Amino acid sequence: MRVSAFLAGVERLAFSITWDLTPKGKILAQWAGRSIIKSCVKLAYGHAQDMIEGKFAGLPDQEEPSVELHGYAWPEVCRQAPHACCFSKNVPAV
Numbered sequence: 001m002r003v004s005a006f007l008a009g010v011e012r013l014a015f016s017i018t019w020d021l022t023p024k025g026k027i028l029a030q031w032a033g034r035s036i037i038k039s040c041v042k043l044a045y046g047h048a049q050d051m052i053e054g055k056f057a058g059l060p061d062q063e064e065p066s067v068e069l070h071g072y073a074w075p076e077v078c079r080q081a082p083h084a085c086c087f088s089k090n091v092p093a094v
Helices: 047-051 072-092
Strands: 010-019 027-037
Touching: 047 072
Parallel strands: none
Antiparallel strands: 010 027
């Protein structure tokens, strides 16, 4: 069994930490505990980088990557990817 793989559409047991953060990355509240995670898509690094750089925004005239989505549409995935990148740049190193 591949316990570390984030396969799209597959539930995995995990230990998660969630934070409520300010836009600058200051932790306001946190929670840690057991959880179940389920990725909506498994992207190649190139796909994710294209979304971050705005080269692929999930617009109707753009060809979608040939990967399976689980419960989301491309426009939603594309809208969230840059937020994750922006978040990672603002969170101070621990």
